[in-house]
Amino acid sequence: MFNIETHIKAGSVQEAISLLMENPNARLIAGGTDVLIKLREGKPAFRHLVDIHGLAELNGIEKLPDNTLVIGSGTTFTQAIESDIIQTHIPILTDAAGSVGGPQIRNVATIGGNICNGVTSADSASPLFSLNALLSLQGPDGTRHLPIADFYKGPGRVDLGPGEILTAIRIRPEDYEQAFGYYYKYAMRNAMDIATIGCAVCLKTSGGTLTDYRLAFGVAGPVPIRCREAEKAVKGHPLTPALLEKIAATVVRDVNPRTSWRASKEFRLNIITELSKRATKKALTRAGEELS
Amino acid sequence: MTDQVLKQITFTINGVKRSLAIDIRKSLAEVLRQDLGLTGLKQGCGVGECGACSIMVDDVLVDSCIFLAVWADNAAIRTVEGEARDGKLSKVQQAYVDEGAVQCGYCTPGFIMATTAFVEQCEGKTVSDDEIRKAHAGNLCRCTGYQHIFNAVEKSMTPDDPMPGQDDHPNQES
Numbered sequence: 001m002f003n004i005e006t007h008i009k010a011g012s013v014q015e016a017i018s019l020l021m022e023n024p025n026a027r028l029i030a031g032g033t034d035v036l037i038k039l040r041e042g043k044p045a046f047r048h049l050v051d052i053h054g055l056a057e058l059n060g061i062e063k064l065p066d067n068t069l070v071i072g073s074g075t076t077f078t079q080a081i082e083s084d085i086i087q088t089h090i091p092i093l094t095d096a097a098g099s100v101g102g103p104q105i106r107n108v109a110t111i112g113g114n115i116c117n118g119v120t121s122a123d124s125a126s127p128l129f130s131l132n133a134l135l136s137l138q139g140p141d142g143t144r145h146l147p148i149a150d151f152y153k154g155p156g157r158v159d160l161g162p163g164e165i166l167t168a169i170r171i172r173p174e175d176y177e178q179a180f181g182y183y184y185k186y187a188m189r190n191a192m193d194i195a196t197i198g199c200a201v202c203l204k205t206s207g208g209t210l211t212d213y214r215l216a217f218g219v220a221g222p223v224p225i226r227c228r229e230a231e232k233a234v235k236g237h238p239l240t241p242a243l244l245e246k247i248a249a250t251v252v253r254d255v256n257p258r259t260s261w262r263a264s265k266e267f268r269l270n271i272i273t274e275l276s277k278r279a280t281k282k283a284l285t286r287a288g289e290e291l292s
Numbered sequence: 293m294t295d296q297v298l299k300q301i302t303f304t305i306n307g308v309k310r311s312l313a314i315d316i317r318k319s320l321a322e323v324l325r326q327d328l329g330l331t332g333l334k335q336g337c338g339v340g341e342c343g344a345c346s347i348m349v350d351d352v353l354v355d356s357c358i359f360l361a362v363w364a365d366n367a368a369i370r371t372v373e374g375e376a377r378d379g380k381l382s383k384v385q386q387a388y389v390d391e392g393a394v395q396c397g398y399c400t401p402g403f404i405m406a407t408t409a410f411v412e413q414c415e416g417k418t419v420s421d422d423e424i425r426k427a428h429a430g431n432l433c434r435c436t437g438y439q440h441i442f443n444a445v446e447k448s449m450t451p452d453d454p455m456p457g458q459d460d461h462p463n464q465e466s
């Protein structure tokens with residue numbers, strides 16, 4: 001039995017916001033694949049629950065008339081994998097969703113919960129960093145849109161104000177159209193494992209050069225990060241093998257991995273440089289480019 | 293137990309409609325095992341790692357140990373107990389028996405549900421070995437070494453042979 005004191009099912013986003021405002025100790029539960037584990041471990045933080053599990057308002061993936069992609073925070077990883085819109089326009093998220101847990105977890109775990117738990121290893125986080133995703137945060141004073149890079153405050157800490165709920169994730173057309181991405185997860189096992197390092201690349205090419213390059217990592221620091229130095233170093237670079245070497249050489253300046261039981265800092269640095277090359281190569285292949 | 297922690301929910305369990313007051317603190321695994329006596333599903337890890345508690349909620353495979361019982365309200369639940377009909381094993385169950393995919397049996401009810409969900413999803417499609425493995429990655433078995441289970445899954449997916457009594461299992465219709 002879970003140590004739950006109060007559990008209230010919210011019938012709408014508005015109601016969930018009101019319930020959170022009424023009880024400052026209350027926390028949201030969506031898929032529960034993080035929350036229920038913490039309760040199982042006896043953590044008291046989730047004793048009061050506002051339940052948004054399966055709330056229709058938060059579920060769904062659509063393409064707006066201006067081509068912005070909108071992913072409801074309550075979308076499960078299985079729904080993301082099965083989505084034609086995601087598969088067609090941002091397959092990097094299909095890669096990431098497919099790498100999460102096992103089928104039972106993907107059937108229940110939500111993309112919103114993955115972002116809001118503030119964990120650096122969240123498989124959807126670095127792809128969304130590389131896509132310049134905007135988070136729609138609805139609270140008692142209305143809705144604001146925040147770049148995902150500004151959302152993470154520290155391990156397990158995100159920029160959610162009192163009563164605020166992540167309702168959707170938005171990807172703007174300029175960030176995905178003619179752009180090609182790839183997510184590379186390195187873990188000890190091929191399934192049911194947390195990333196040792198997760199690497200996301202999104203790029204655009206034109207006339208034999210790299211015109212846009214966005215590189216993001218999970219577990220390369222206390223929160224997911226973008227690699228601005230490496231990005232700056234190779235924007236406009238010709239599509240030659242030297243490109244990969246340049247990325248690998250500069251990316252070490254952007255990252256700050258640590259030693260844990262899973263892997264040492266040195267090993268992680270090695271994986272980071274290697275994955276930056278491999279993921280870039282895979283994204284280039286998706287773009288129909290070859291290094292020569 | 294106070295009234296505050298009790299909630300009345302209604303759901304169908306293996307095709308039978310039930311309405312009962314459940315403790316909101318319970319997982320669906322606990323309600324099914326303790327309140328309904330459906331002890332087929334097992335609780336191994338209790339944290340979503342092993343799949344021994346796998347069941348289907350509205351035909352979606354879930355780990356019932358990390359699924360709140362209140363979420364079952366208005367849903368259709370399937371557990372391993374509902375798979376055999378009229379004393380006859382389902383095609384998936386029979387394949388596990390035929391292929392020797394059961395040793396201690398602790399993981400089996402969860403595996404049967406994982407395979408059943410997979411087979412129903414993939415009906416009419418050809419699947420790769422890799423897809424079979426990926427579809428069962430959320431279930432652990434400490435005895436068989438998996439190869440017999442893999443064989444049983446493959447057997448579950450082959451079109452019905454004309455073996456009498458095996459080809460018209462009522463549960464394969466939906």
Ligand SMILES: Cc1cc2nc3c(=O)[nH]c(=O)nc-3n(C[C@H](O)[C@H](O)[C@H](O)COP(=O)(O)OP(=O)(O)OC[C@H]3O[C@@H](n4cnc5c(N)ncnc54)[C@H](O)[C@@H]3O)c2cc1C
Nearest residue numbers: 030031032033034035100101110113114116122123166340
């Ligand atoms: C066996 C197992 C394997 C796993 N494997 C992986 C893996 O490979 N990769 C990976 O990234 N993760 C993995 N996880 C972790 C987990 O499944 C994911 O982080 C999942 O996406 C969390 O989503 P949820 O809906 O279950 O979140 P919940 O547990 O419901 O919530 C998580 C947190 O987010 C908050 N929250 C939820 N929704 C919202 C919202 N809309 N607005 C504001 N706050 C919200 C909650 O209050 C809570 O703090 C695994 C977990 C388990 C148990």
Ligand code: FES
Nearest residue numbers: 336337338343357
């Ligand atoms: S008991 Fe539920 S996954 Fe292990």
Ligand code: FES
Nearest residue numbers: 395396433434435
């Ligand atoms: S048969 Fe014993 S755990 Fe699988």
